[in-house]
Amino acid sequence: MVLHLGNPGRRISIGLIAMTFVLSVFAGRLVQLQGLDSKVYMAEAARQRVQEERIPARRGSITDVNGHELALTVEVREIFVDPLEVTPAKRAQVAAMLAAELGKPKEWIAAEIADTGKRYVPIGTVDPIHAQKVLAHGFKGVGSRHEYRRDYPGGDLAGTLIGFVGDDGGGLSGLELVHDKLLAGRDGQQSIETGRDGQRIPMTRSTRRQPVEGRDVRLTIDRDVQWAAQQAIAEQVAETGARTGSVIVMDVQTGQVVAIANAPELDLKDWAKTSAESWVNRAVADVFEPGSTNKVITAAAALESGAVRPETVFTVADDIRCADKVLRDSHPHPTERLTFSGVVATSSNVGTILAAQKVGDEKLHEMLRRFGFGAKPGAGLYREEAGLLPPWKEWSGSQRCTIAYGQGVSVTALQTASVYQTIANGGVRIAPSVVAGTTGADGSLVPAAPAKRTRVVGERTAREVSLMLEAAVSAEGTGNLASIEGYRVAGKTGTAMRYDAACQGYCGYTATFAGFAPADKPRLVVLAVIQDPRKGHYGGEIAAPVFKKVMTFALKSRKIPPTGTEPPAVRIRAGE
CATH class of the missing domain: 3.40.710.10 (DD-peptidase/beta-lactamase superfamily)
Structure with missing residues (x-):
């Protein structure tokens, strides 16, 4: 059998054609990503990176004719858990601590922490000092969020006249409902850029709109x-x-x-x-x-x-x-x-x-x-x-x-x-x-x-x-x-x-x-x-x-x- 040597020029041509095809595919994809679909991916990246947060406005007070508060707003802290941040080995300890501090069933807390499909699980609401005590335990994944709570120091004093607010802070009956817009004020909002671990990325942009506090209503009631x-x-x-x-x-x-x-x-x-x-x-x-x-x-x-x-x-x-x-x-x-x-x-x-x-x-x-x-x-x-x-x-x-x-x-x-x-x-x-x-x-x-x-x-x-x-x-x-x-x-x-x-x-x-x-x-x-x-x-x-x-x-x-x-x-x- 007579062996004939290959044609180097043809091999090079075929290789160049193949490389050109592969590079054109990459180039086309690059044009699509950075040209045609760039805005879509930029928006998705921003969505994952930028966190929007509501800044609650303080609801105005309702007072009697002499200024004694019949309905007022107090600062509280909502204790929450990020189940993804709590390691499996620490779940039992975290559940026991929160149950003891907040008076919640340990079994319920443990079940909530085990659900890693959630990133935010509210556990309970406490005053700021108690919140500091909870956070002092140093468990990763446990945090607090600033909130307001409506309080009625008189209990049933003028109860049906004053009315009450719902879980979202909006008036549901009585004067709380009639004067809801006046009392509620306007919530603020801020947005920050965070990384995968939820920490803020330094030197990145942030926007903030200050809340407008609600106005107080003084009654003729003595x-x-x-x-x-x-x-x-x-x-x-x-x-x-x-x-x-x-x-x-x-x-x-x-x-x-x-x-x-x-x-x-x-x-x-x-x-x-x-x-x-x-x-x-x-x-x-x-x-x-x-x-x-x-x-x-x-x-x-x-x-x-x-x-x-x-x-x-x-x-x-x-x-x-x-x-x-x-x-x-x-x-x-x-x-x-x-x-x-x-x-x-x-x-x-x-x-x-x-x-x-x-x-x-x-x-x-x-x-x-x-x-x-x-x-x-x-x-x-x-x-x-x-x-x-x-x-x-x-x-x-x-x-x-x-x-x-x-x-x-x-x-x-x-x-x-x-x-x-x-x-x-x-x-x-x-x-x-x-x-x-x-x-x-x-x-x-x-x-x-x-x-x-x-x-x-x-x-x-x-x-x-x-x-x-x-x-x-x-x-x-x-x-x-x-x-x-x-x-x-x-x-x-x-x-x-x-x-x-x-x-x-x-x-x-x-x-x-x-x-x-x-x-x-x-x-x-x-x-x-x-x-x-x-x-x-x-x-x-x-x-x-x-x-x-x-x-x-x-x-x-x-x-x-x-x-x-x-x-x-x-x-x-x-x-x-």
């Missing part, structure tokens, strides 16, 4: 009066076996709410374990028929129209026919002749109906509307209701009588308190308010805008109704248990049948008492409402004592002295 109101209504609800109760204290001259209490009240430190029904501020959300406390509006309408004077005498029987129904008086009695002042003082249903008939349905409806019925009071509270005021043309035959004494219309406790503030303030209604002001950018208090003022009735009408209400608290009136030694007190009892959707009709009663003091120079209004009591049900028996306790405390707390005057004599019956 912490001490609020506490006294809650104590008084809670004790009476328990004593009478009632379903719920509410108390409102208002400043006559400003319309500011000094206290707004409910029983049972919401404990803000343990709100998550309660039902959503207990989160509601019943004083502004629950509607009910006011009963005889509503007679002041009928009296004002009668006096304002000129159809009736305080001395006008009515022949009052024990009952009266209205359309197809016979309505009974508030208490059994033989036919008697009462002055209009006596009608109000003795809380006569029949006498009130006779006065209302002189006024007429349309004018009575207009007066109810002017006092705020059928519209929200305007305090801007969470779930504030407007009640129900039917158009006068739709009143049934019996409603034309019952509305005069407070059955057939529905109101809230705040609406009723506003009625008595109007009478006490010489006939000028001031929209109720609970916010005294907020903090400005420089930390100074910015007072809230003045509340809307509306002339409802004349000064003379308001003064004459006030004298009637004083007579109602006298020995001959139905509200004598509300009298306060040394002070002139004006007020009215209310006992109304209570509509209950559960029984689809009237079941039980609503007992109320509303009044103000000093009667001749009014400063404070107090309203007590007790729903569905089981031991007694008359407003003069179970609501008036609550009024007395709360008003007595409020007068002393606010250093309001007696006026030292004597009430004028009021004729109750004809011939006296």
